[in-house]
Amino acid sequence: MSKTPQQKAATPEQFTGLKITEPPKNSVGFSALKSASNMVLKYMKPLDALKISSKINQKGGFDCPGCAWPDPDDDRSILGEYCENGIKAMAEEAQKKTIGANFFKKHSVDQLAQLSDFEIGKSGRLAEPLYLPEGATHYQSISWEEAFKKVSTHLNALNSPDEAIFYTSGRTTNEAAFLYQLFVREFGTSNLPDCSNMCHEASGKALTETLGIGKGSVTLDDLYKADVVMVVGQNPGTNHPRMLVALEKCKKNGGKIIAVNPLQEVGFMKFTNPQNPIKMLTGGTDLADVFVPVTINGDVAFFKAILLKLLEKEAEQGNVFDKQFIETHTSGYDAFIADLKRFDFEECLKLSGVSKAIFDEVFELILKNNRIIICWAMGLTQHENAVDNIRELVNLLLLKGSVGKEGAGTCPVRGHSNVQGDRTVGIWEAAPQAFLNKIETKYGFKPTAKHGYSVIEAIEAMYKQKAKVFFGLGGNFISAVPDTNYSAQALANCNLTVHVSTKLNRSHLVTGKEALILPCLGRAEKDYQKTGIQLQSVENSMGVVSSTKGILEPCSKNIISEVSVVCGIANATLKERTKINWLAYKDDYSLVRNDIEEVVDGFADYNKRLKQPSGFYLPNGARIREFKTKSGKAHFTINKLPEWKLKKDELIMMTVRSHDQFNTTIYGLNDRYRGIFNERRVIMMNREDMKERGIRDLQVVNLHSEYHGVVRRANKFKVVGYDIPKKCCATYFPETNVLVPLSSYAHTAKTPASKSIIIKVFKA
Numbered sequence: 001m002s003k004t005p006q007q008k009a010a011t012p013e014q015f016t017g018l019k020i021t022e023p024p025k026n027s028v029g030f031s032a033l034k035s036a037s038n039m040v041l042k043y044m045k046p047l048d049a050l051k052i053s054s055k056i057n058q059k060g061g062f063d064c065p066g067c068a069w070p071d072p073d074d075d076r077s078i079l080g081e082y083c084e085n086g087i088k089a090m091a092e093e094a095q096k097k098t099i100g101a102n103f104f105k106k107h108s109v110d111q112l113a114q115l116s117d118f119e120i121g122k123s124g125r126l127a128e129p130l131y132l133p134e135g136a137t138h139y140q141s142i143s144w145e146e147a148f149k150k151v152s153t154h155l156n157a158l159n160s161p162d163e164a165i166f167y168t169s170g171r172t173t174n175e176a177a178f179l180y181q182l183f184v185r186e187f188g189t190s191n192l193p194d195c196s197n198m199c200h201e202a203s204g205k206a207l208t209e210t211l212g213i214g215k216g217s218v219t220l221d222d223l224y225k226a227d228v229v230m231v232v233g234q235n236p237g238t239n240h241p242r243m244l245v246a247l248e249k250c251k252k253n254g255g256k257i258i259a260v261n262p263l264q265e266v267g268f269m270k271f272t273n274p275q276n277p278i279k280m281l282t283g284g285t286d287l288a289d290v291f292v293p294v295t296i297n298g299d300v301a302f303f304k305a306i307l308l309k310l311l312e313k314e315a316e317q318g319n320v321f322d323k324q325f326i327e328t329h330t331s332g333y334d335a336f337i338a339d340l341k342r343f344d345f346e347e348c349l350k351l352s353g354v355s356k357a358i359f360d361e362v363f364e365l366i367l368k369n370n371r372i373i374i375c376w377a378m379g380l381t382q383h384e385n386a387v388d389n390i391r392e393l394v395n396l397l398l399l400k401g402s403v404g405k406e407g408a409g410t411c412p413v414r415g416h417s418n419v420q421g422d423r424t425v426g427i428w429e430a431a432p433q434a435f436l437n438k439i440e441t442k443y444g445f446k447p448t449a450k451h452g453y454s455v456i457e458a459i460e461a462m463y464k465q466k467a468k469v470f471f472g473l474g475g476n477f478i479s480a481v482p483d484t485n486y487s488a489q490a491l492a493n494c495n496l497t498v499h500v501s502t503k504l505n506r507s508h509l510v511t512g513k514e515a516l517i518l519p520c521l522g523r524a525e526k527d528y529q530k531t532g533i534q535l536q537s538v539e540n541s542m543g544v545v546s547s548t549k550g551i552l553e554p555c556s557k558n559i560i561s562e563v564s565v566v567c568g569i570a571n572a573t574l575k576e577r578t579k580i581n582w583l584a585y586k587d588d589y590s591l592v593r594n595d596i597e598e599v600v601d602g603f604a605d606y607n608k609r610l611k612q613p614s615g616f617y618l619p620n621g622a623r624i625r626e627f628k629t630k631s632g633k634a635h636f637t638i639n640k641l642p643e644w645k646l647k648k649d650e651l652i653m654m655t656v657r658s659h660d661q662f663n664t665t666i667y668g669l670n671d672r673y674r675g676i677f678n679e680r681r682v683i684m685m686n687r688e689d690m691k692e693r694g695i696r697d698l699q700v701v702n703l704h705s706e707y708h709g710v711v712r713r714a715n716k717f718k719v720v721g722y723d724i725p726k727k728c729c730a731t732y733f734p735e736t737n738v739l740v741p742l743s744s745y746a747h748t749a750k751t752p753a754s755k756s757i758i759i760k761v762f763k764a
């Protein structure tokens with residue numbers, strides 16, 4: 001009997017041999033270099049490793065596909081502007097092993113689905129296009145031409161273009177992303193869900209509403225100059241290690257750092273800069289001045305407590321708020337203050353789970369300083385009240401006049417290396433009309449104004465068979481999305497699923513009736529085209545656009561660039577209908593950049609400015625106090641305290657990344673900074689909660705989440721007693737995505753609430 005989509009989507013319930021140690025006191029340093037070099041030696045060719053390490057994130061090199069943290073405009077370290085996890089990302093991409101039709105002859109889809117995600121990822125780089133016919137058990141070889149034809153036949157057979165879904169993951173460069181959305185719009189739909197929907201969508205929504213731009217306002221230089229940097233709901237030691245270098249610089253300049261997080265993540269505590277050999281020998285810097293062990297989803301309450309005390313002090317002293325800024329640049333102040341007064345300080349503090357002593361330390365820093373930056377990531381965006389989380393921190397910055405001046409502002413730390421750029425160039429299911437108008441003017445067709453599906457809506461549409469073709473430009477949809485069982489059925493309901501990928505992943509195994517894998521070049525590989533090796537571009541977390549150019553030979557002769565895939569499919573699908581010469585773009589990517597320059601604001605002289613070694617900044621109104629909201633002002637907003645109550649036996653669970661993974665790509669089985677080794681099926685629990693339930697360390701448990709009467713289950717996890725606030729627990733994603741209800745998402749932003757899942761723990 002062949003496996004069900006749900007069985008194929010599930011991570012195997014096998015243990016790999018858990019070992020626990022005390023979490024280390026120090027991050028990065030020698031152990032990080034050792035861990036990265038082990039990975040490189042094991043999986044890469046030695047010469048490639050050398051080339052990579054000398055060119056990564058250097059001017060004129062290529063952009064690390066690891067994360068979206070910016071590179072310093074000048075002063076890049078000669079030891080390499082990279083981090084342990086960036087190197088791991090590269091080692092993963094530049095694997096020696098390749099897989100093609102022979103590999104798939106030996107292994108059926110069902111067999112591959114039994115492997116762990118770690119094993120699937122280590123199979124090797126995909127080396128030729130592959131096709132899974134209806135009813136077949138094994139993928140087989142297919143030519144590029146035939147593959148394009150299959151896609152076009154399915155797309156053109158749909159009753160409406162809205163029956164197709166075009167997903168994007170955030171590695172795609174500006175050039176490929178722009179062409180992709182252009183094709184999708186000319187084809188006739190706005191169904192462009194992307195990983196951003198699961199990531200910083202709530203930040204985009206909240207920031208657009210309050211400050212008129214869905215991106216952060218600060219530059220790296222601001223971080224160096226801030227008096228106070230709050231890092232909320234983010235684990236930079238693992239996910240943005242180069243950010244620690246910037247925080248260290250800030251501290252050296254006298255800045256203070258506050259970490260707000262249910263877990264005392266090691267990256268904050270002591271940091272040894274791998275780019276500074278002396279420091280590596282002498283011990284490193286303590287980064288966080290104050291650590292705030294907030295309860296999961298206690299952030300609105302914590303910010304409200306700060307706001308209330310500020311208001312009290314303002315009444316006493318009259319010099320706490322930046323009144324001139326508020327008067328000149330904001331609206332909604334009176335209503336905001338009136339609402340704030342309805343809340344009680346003690347109650348807010350209690351809900352936040354933070355002690356008065358720690359609160360006082362934070363409050364002193366906020367009260368006395370006016371150059372404040374707030375950084376955040378998934379700890380704030382993946383809750384039902386995520387948009388409120390971010391609007392509330394904006395309220396704080398506005399009161400202090402901490403927006404649009406040196407050393408102050410908003411810093412949503414983006415995930416994928418080009419997730420921000422993809423949105424800038426049009427990967428957006430709800431693109432603004434002004435952008436669509438420009439497309440119409442430039443290309444002579446009218447893009448539909450109807451909003452398309454976001455990730456959650458796309459899953460619902462496929463489940464209900466309103467959508468029949470799924471196309472993924474990068475990413476690993478089934479492992480990234482919530483509610484794995486429901487979502488697996490959604491994909492299985494499709495007529496065709498297609499993935500443009502570098503490496504095998506679970507999404508290739510949970511297929512529609514037919515499926516295609518289209519293998520593409522990775523960031524580090526040379527992109528040979530008719531006019532020579534092509535350059536591409538990306539935008540980092542701080543709105544800097546810079547170039548990236550591969551340096552390694554492609555891992556196979558039969559893989560092509562993402563740009564070529566998009567052009568090939570557009571050409572095959574739209575044929576005489578198109579108004580665009582699709583094939584010209586793939587020969588010369590500078591033509592794509594010329595088009596972007598005409599359609600997207602801020603890209604004047606794109607090709608020329610891309611030659612500047614550090615790239616160029618895109619315009620950012622919030623940075624200069626030009627708020628592009630309807631009123632032209634920054635807005636105070638009114639936010640409720642989130643309403644969720646735990647029953648006696650319930651816990652609130654966050655799904656986090658281990659130190660050895662990049663999203664759904666599992667580099668290894670260790671979470672070194674948390675002292676958890678060789679196992680991913682773990683649940684970190686508060687020791688008192690364990691005692692109350694009669695659960696001991698390493699006990700095997702099953703997890704249930706009950707939401708609106710539906711019970712979802714994830715079986716077999718080992719319990720690790722951990723320093724985490726009471727009633728809170730943590731597991732790794734994607735193993736527990738089965739527990740995240742599809743209908744539990746951020747209001748208005750639809751980001752899955754994968755950091756606040758209410759669960760019960762049962763002894764297995």
Ligand SMILES: Nc1nc2c(c(=O)[nH]1)N[C@H]1C(S)=C(S)[C@@H](COP(=O)(O)OP(=O)(O)OC[C@H]3O[C@@H](n4cnc5c(=O)[nH]c(N)nc54)[C@H](O)[C@@H]3O)O[C@H]1N2
Nearest residue numbers: 067085233234235239296297377378379415416657662663
């Ligand atoms: N090496 C590596 N780098 C990566 C990635 C990766 O997987 N591996 N992923 C990339 C991507 S796409 C992204 S989006 C980013 C993700 O970067 P992060 O957001 O740092 O990643 P998470 O592991 O989801 O960590 C969330 C952090 O928020 C905390 N947290 C959870 N819930 C709450 C809460 O309610 N309140 C507060 N205050 N804190 C909370 C958790 O304890 C954890 O420290 O990293 C990017 N960079």
Ligand SMILES: Nc1nc2c(c(=O)[nH]1)N[C@H]1C(S)=C(S)[C@@H](COP(=O)(O)OP(=O)(O)OC[C@H]3O[C@@H](n4cnc5c(=O)[nH]c(N)nc54)[C@H](O)[C@@H]3O)O[C@H]1N2
Nearest residue numbers: 169199474475476480500501502503505655663664733754
């Ligand atoms: N429970 C839970 N779920 C989450 C999260 C969470 O914190 N908790 N985080 C969410 C977040 S923030 C994000 S961003 C999403 C991530 O969702 P995705 O972006 O969909 O997932 P990734 O794991 O980053 O995708 C990895 C795959 O991308 C392909 N790939 C890698 N490089 C390239 C390339 O250069 N080109 C192409 N075409 N393909 C490439 C490889 O085949 C690899 O298997 O997951 C979300 N899901």
Ligand SMILES: [Mo]
Nearest residue numbers: 199200415416
């Ligand atoms: Mo992300």
